[in-house]
Structures are given as C-alpha cells and as structure tokens.
Amino acid sequence: MTSDAQPTLPFETRLSVVLSLLQAQMGAKVSTNASVCEAHSHGEAYQIAHMPAAVVFAQSTADVAAVLKVCHANHVPVVAFGAGTSVEGHVTPLEGGISLDLSRMTDVLAVNAADLDCRVQAGITRQSLNALLRDTGLFFPVDPGGEATIGGMCATRASGTAAVHYGTMKENVLGLTAVMANGEVIQTGGRVRKSSTGYDLTSLLVGSEGTLGIITEVQLRLHGLPEQISAAVCQFETLDDAVNTAVEIIQMCIPITRVELLDAVQMQACIAFSNLTEFKPLTTLFFEFSGAPEAVREQISLTQSLATENNGLAFAWAETADERNRLWKARHNAFWAIKAQNPGKQLVSTDCIVPISQLTELINGVRQDIAASGLYASILGHVGDGNFHTIIATEDTPEGYQQALALDRKIVARALSLHGSCSGEHGVGVGKLEFLETEHGPEALSVMRALKATLDPRNILNPGKLLPSGPIYHG
Known part of the structure; x- marks a missing residue:
C-alpha cells in the first residue's frame, strides 16, 4: 500500500460518485434516510454527533470489500458500525462519508466443539452467540455488558466482568478475516492456540478501532460451561x-x-x-x-x-x-441506574486501570477528587484486574461537560502516575486521544502513525480516532 497525492476533485463531488456507485452495486443495502443516518451518527457517548452521508448494511466480507474499494478510490471515509454501544465516540463519522453497518452479519460459520473454538461473522452479539452454543456445553466468556457485537468487542479490545478469570478479547481471539483500506481481504491467525510464525497481525487488528482494517469474521476461543x-x-x-x-x-x-x-x-x-x-x-x-x-x-x-x-x-x-x-x-x-438518579443530566464514564497493588491508593485519591469537584459521581468496576470506572453526572451544557472532563483528567493523571492506563476496556476513540502521548510516549506514537500511514495511506478508515492523525483530504 503506497502513499497517495491529494485528490483533485472536491469532496462533495467524490462523495456523490461513491453514492452512485454503491447504490448501483448494492441496491437496497444503501440507505440515505435521515432517521437511519441519525441513528448512525453517534454511539452511547457524550461526544457530539456527526451525520454520515449514507449507511451501507453489509451482509458479507465481499460487501465490505466492495464498499472499501469504492471509497478508497475516491478518498471517502468509512466508519464501521456494530451495535453502537461504544462510549468513546468510536462509531461517530467525524468526517461524514459512509457508515458501514455490520449488524446483519450474524452467522455462526463453524463450531469446532472438540477444539473449543468457533468462527463467527463480526455482527453477531455475545448474547446471541452464547444462546446458539448452549446445547454444545460451551460458551464465550468475554462479557462487557450490553448488546455489543463480537466485531466491536474485537475492535476495542473489550473485556468485562469475567476478565479476571477468562481474560479479555486479546486472549480469546485466535484469528480474523479483515478487509484493508483498499478492499484487500486478509486472513490472520488460525485455529491453533499458538504460533511463532510471522508478525502477529491478529493482535495488531484487535484494538485498532477500525483504523487499520475492518474485521468481518472472528475465530474465537470457547470455554466449557462450569459444573x-x-x-x-x-x-x-x-x-x-x-x-x-x-x-x-x-x-x-x-x-x-x-x-x-x-x-x-x-x-x-x-x-x-x-x-x-x-x-x-x-x-x-x-x-x-x-x-x-x-x-x-x-x-x-x-x-x-x-x-x-x-x-x-x-x-x-x-x-x-x-x-x-x-x-x-x-x-x-x-x-442507567445513575441516569435514573439524575434525570436531565449528561453522564460521563471514566475507565482507568492500574496494577492491582496500586488500586487502593488510586481509588482513595479518586474519592478525594470527586469530593473536591462537587459533582455527583459513583465508583464501580472490575477491580479484580485493577480496572474501575466513575460515572459522573453533570449539567447537560458545554460548561457541565468541561467540569466532568476536568475530573476525568485528574483521574487519568493519577492512574498514569501509578503505572496505569487511561483505558482498561473502553478504548480510545476520540474521548481518550489527549492522553495517548503521555501514556505511550512520542516515539511509540510515531511507530503507530507509521503503521497507520502504511496500511491506510488515504486515511479513510475511521479518521480522527485512536491517533490524532488529522483530517482526510477534502480537496
């Protein structure tokens, strides 16, 4: 994948070309309905919504590849959308363009009960998968709550309440099918539990938030139902x-x-x-x-x-x-319990993690920060792996949001000072961008940017997320 010069046609012209081509190729799978576009303009987050020009409902890897080929050729951004449950703005199409909805990709492609693994399309939810697996005596244990899709859980490297015992998505994904920015389809990993060959592209894509490729199929580890x-x-x-x-x-x-x-x-x-x-x-x-x-x-x-x-x-x-x-x-x-206690307020959720030995110190400090802020906030979390959240309720105004953000920054600063991370499971999206350099350092960010520039030289895949990489070319 090579670098590309700035496109010569204006963005709106290129977008019009893309819509015409997609409608011709995919027919009713393409929607420009205002209500449909609005539903794909945001997730469960407090960030400002941005409308896509259209929503494409993919049903196969081939559909995803077709969309990316057209969008890549015309420098039009694409944002993958699963269940829309992310809380850091991952699915918000900051630059407009196409929202690529994978929620109809719900097939279980194979269950290998003897080997404790299965292969699924990215749009299936954890709950639906486990309902289908029930008679096998197996289940998939990663439990972030909500109706998250497996693809979205991969993209954000999600975890949840059972991570202390079963691990996160990182430990429970064996391989992937992904479509790259130019429409090429790649297979990563496989069905074996270990391999010492080649770069670990599975781990690269798990947690990449749809910025390096779009995950369409996932090979998952399964576990036996406990006695x-x-x-x-x-x-x-x-x-x-x-x-x-x-x-x-x-x-x-x-x-x-x-x-x-x-x-x-x-x-x-x-x-x-x-x-x-x-x-x-x-x-x-x-x-x-x-x-x-x-x-x-x-x-x-x-x-x-x-x-x-x-x-x-x-x-x-x-x-x-x-x-x-x-x-x-x-x-x-x-x-939602905090929401019910605070009608009319906006909620901001934090997501820090520290080594387990530092957890008591961090939570004590956060409790002091909450008291000093004067804001209503709760503390909760999967403390078995050092991960906890605060849910902050504040006035639904720009000033209220800034108050919550100030508290969030104090909490993150405490976590980073204790060798922790600004996000244990929610991911970066746009909500955690400002903390990346402090956590990883400028040298590591340079490597990440180089990977992004190589795999997505036209910056069409979820631009503005995970890395502060700047806007796409609008001509």
Whole structure:
C-alpha cells in the first residue's frame, strides 16, 4: 500500500460518485434516510454527533470489500458500525462519508466443539452467540455488558466482568478475516492456540478501532460451561475495606470468576433502579465462583475469610440461575441506574486501570477528587484486574461537560502516575486521544502513525480516532 497525492476533485463531488456507485452495486443495502443516518451518527457517548452521508448494511466480507474499494478510490471515509454501544465516540463519522453497518452479519460459520473454538461473522452479539452454543456445553466468556457485537468487542479490545478469570478479547481471539483500506481481504491467525510464525497481525487488528482494517469474521476461543456456579454479595462499611478484600483475593491467587465493586453511591442507585431492596446503600462486592463443586467450596471459604478479616458483613447468596442473573443484570445496568438518579443530566464514564497493588491508593485519591469537584459521581468496576470506572453526572451544557472532563483528567493523571492506563476496556476513540502521548510516549506514537500511514495511506478508515492523525483530504 503506497502513499497517495491529494485528490483533485472536491469532496462533495467524490462523495456523490461513491453514492452512485454503491447504490448501483448494492441496491437496497444503501440507505440515505435521515432517521437511519441519525441513528448512525453517534454511539452511547457524550461526544457530539456527526451525520454520515449514507449507511451501507453489509451482509458479507465481499460487501465490505466492495464498499472499501469504492471509497478508497475516491478518498471517502468509512466508519464501521456494530451495535453502537461504544462510549468513546468510536462509531461517530467525524468526517461524514459512509457508515458501514455490520449488524446483519450474524452467522455462526463453524463450531469446532472438540477444539473449543468457533468462527463467527463480526455482527453477531455475545448474547446471541452464547444462546446458539448452549446445547454444545460451551460458551464465550468475554462479557462487557450490553448488546455489543463480537466485531466491536474485537475492535476495542473489550473485556468485562469475567476478565479476571477468562481474560479479555486479546486472549480469546485466535484469528480474523479483515478487509484493508483498499478492499484487500486478509486472513490472520488460525485455529491453533499458538504460533511463532510471522508478525502477529491478529493482535495488531484487535484494538485498532477500525483504523487499520475492518474485521468481518472472528475465530474465537470457547470455554466449557462450569459444573457449578455460585454468586454472593458482601457489603462493607468502608470503601477501603472492600477494595482491600478484592486486592487480597487476587494476590492470594484465588481463581474467582468475577469480583465487582460498587461504592455506596452506585449501590444506592442500583437498589432503586433494579429493586435490590434486600441490600443497604453501602460499598458492595459482587462475587461469582465457578468450577467443580469442591473447588468452588474452597474458593468461597478463602474469600469469606478475607472479607471477614476486612470487616465485611455476612454474605448474601444468589442460589439459583435467576437470582444470579438478577444480580449481574443490576451490575450491567449501573450506568442507567445513575441516569435514573439524575434525570436531565449528561453522564460521563471514566475507565482507568492500574496494577492491582496500586488500586487502593488510586481509588482513595479518586474519592478525594470527586469530593473536591462537587459533582455527583459513583465508583464501580472490575477491580479484580485493577480496572474501575466513575460515572459522573453533570449539567447537560458545554460548561457541565468541561467540569466532568476536568475530573476525568485528574483521574487519568493519577492512574498514569501509578503505572496505569487511561483505558482498561473502553478504548480510545476520540474521548481518550489527549492522553495517548503521555501514556505511550512520542516515539511509540510515531511507530503507530507509521503503521497507520502504511496500511491506510488515504486515511479513510475511521479518521480522527485512536491517533490524532488529522483530517482526510477534502480537496
């Protein structure tokens, strides 16, 4: 892929050519309907919406390749769209152009139960995949919440509540089919669990946020459904005691499946929103244990001992699948619980991660920052791997957003000072661009820009995301 000179035709002329060609090639898969375009102008984020000129509903890798060939030839930007659940502006078409919707690409192409893997199209959601896998005794464990698509989860290198046990998308993707900027289709990785040949293009594309290529198929690792699953809730009078319990669980190598923190502010909102009236508005840990019955009993015993040593109250048990699902649904609805407590406000979610030994210090500092800001904000997260969020509610005005952003910057600065990252799972998009140089350094950013320039010389793939690479050529 070589560099290209600036195009000679004006952008609007080139866009008109692209629309005519796509409508001729793809017919009803192309929509310029205002409502459809508006629905593809943003994700679940607080950033400003930008309208695409058209939405193309791809149904195959060939469809994606056809769109990219036309757009590449005419220097028109393309932004991939899955379920639209990203919170950092990944799917917002900053430069207009084409929104390429993969949500109709929902086929399970192969299930290799004996090898614990499967191949799927990028538009299938995690929930739909697991429903189809249920009779095999296998499941896909990465659980970010919401109806995220597998392709979107790959693009943002997502994780979730079970990452402490099963890992993130990085550990659970074996290979990919991807379409490059010029429409070339490549295969990366395979079905084996390891290979020491060539550059690791799978890892390069996982987390690239649609800026280097568009993922259309994914080879996933699967896991056996555990023999036994138990869930429990433990409440604490202080945030410190809860965080210390979570840290000690990990440091003692207890193979817990999930450990989730909700501070008193978040718990109060969840009690009201999800009708968890059996609990008090105290800092709370949600636990899940899984495995053989004897192993689960040992995990529970060790965890209870640590919680008791840290002044935890009595465990409350979720005995049935319905009770467990109720707890985890409440956890996944945490954002909407805060929204319900703050009608008319805008919400900003942060996403920092630090080494587990630094978590208590970071959360204590963040608690001080929240108090000093005067803003309503909760603390929650997948604390088993050092990842936590704050959900900040502020006035739905530019000034309110700046207040939330100022708090976010303080939180990120604390995390980076403790050898952490500005994003554990949400990705960069546009929301975290300003922190990239501080986290990675100018030399590493130069290498990233060189990769982008080589693989997407016309900068048509999700321009303005992940790297501050500047606008595309508008002529």
